[in-house]
Amino acid sequence: MIAKTTNLNLFYGKKQALFDINMEISKNKITALIGASGCGKSTFLRCFNRMNDKIAKIYGLVEVDEEDVKIQNETALRKKVGMVFQQPNVFVKSIYENISYAPRLHAMVKNKQEEENLVVDCLEKVGLFKEVKDKLKQNALALSGGQQQRLCIARALAIKPTLLLLDEPTSALDPISSGIIEELLKELSLNLSMIMVTHNMQQARRIADYTAFFHLGELVEFGQSQTFFTNAQKEKTRAYLSGAFG
Numbered sequence: 001m002i003a004k005t006t007n008l009n010l011f012y013g014k015k016q017a018l019f020d021i022n023m024e025i026s027k028n029k030i031t032a033l034i035g036a037s038g039c040g041k042s043t044f045l046r047c048f049n050r051m052n053d054k055i056a057k058i059y060g061l062v063e064v065d066e067e068d069v070k071i072q073n074e075t076a077l078r079k080k081v082g083m084v085f086q087q088p089n090v091f092v093k094s095i096y097e098n099i100s101y102a103p104r105l106h107a108m109v110k111n112k113q114e115e116e117n118l119v120v121d122c123l124e125k126v127g128l129f130k131e132v133k134d135k136l137k138q139n140a141l142a143l144s145g146g147q148q149q150r151l152c153i154a155r156a157l158a159i160k161p162t163l164l165l166l167d168e169p170t171s172a173l174d175p176i177s178s179g180i181i182e183e184l185l186k187e188l189s190l191n192l193s194m195i196m197v198t199h200n201m202q203q204a205r206r207i208a209d210y211t212a213f214f215h216l217g218e219l220v221e222f223g224q225s226q227t228f229f230t231n232a233q234k235e236k237t238r239a240y241l242s243g244a245f246g
Contacts, residue, residue, distance in 0.1 A: 022219070045167055099123070126184055169185075
């Protein structure tokens, strides 16, 4: 187990958005969160890196590495818990600087050679180095959407997180780029724990080890993906998977 929530409740003002969520996130596995828009998936995801702290009241326990996130230093927590958003959000800097910036900030590299090695390693991990090796000084905005999203993943990997949060990482991409990202995430999950929000049930079925179904802020069902998609236990889950609503 890499992370866990216990009796997690969250309120935006007087409106409750999450209701008593209890979930364990397995180490070096992909956990997919599915459900209709507004069901609480992204809100739940952002509890792990405290992105909800200033806009919501949170009750219950959220743990990463067996420690309550509330008592962890926010900067240290976000070094440990990386995040990739729906829209590629590259820095308006060079491809090289997109990756090297955070490791320099956190004093993770001792010299220029270590920094260069880290940049190359991260680009290779996301299958991007061969495509950009002669363009490292160019502005990252010149990359295609799929390349930018892979760069964002490489940037997240540069700080060596133990948990990676992905909020619909392929929804803005074409099918070919989406397929590349899916293969990449499966490969990365050998050594990295991930929680991924997705509207694409087939994507969850293809790449997630575990799947959780949220409905109106409640966790309806959670289990191993193979069983979840072939033998869902809850009637509401079966209805959602069959397309009856959502």
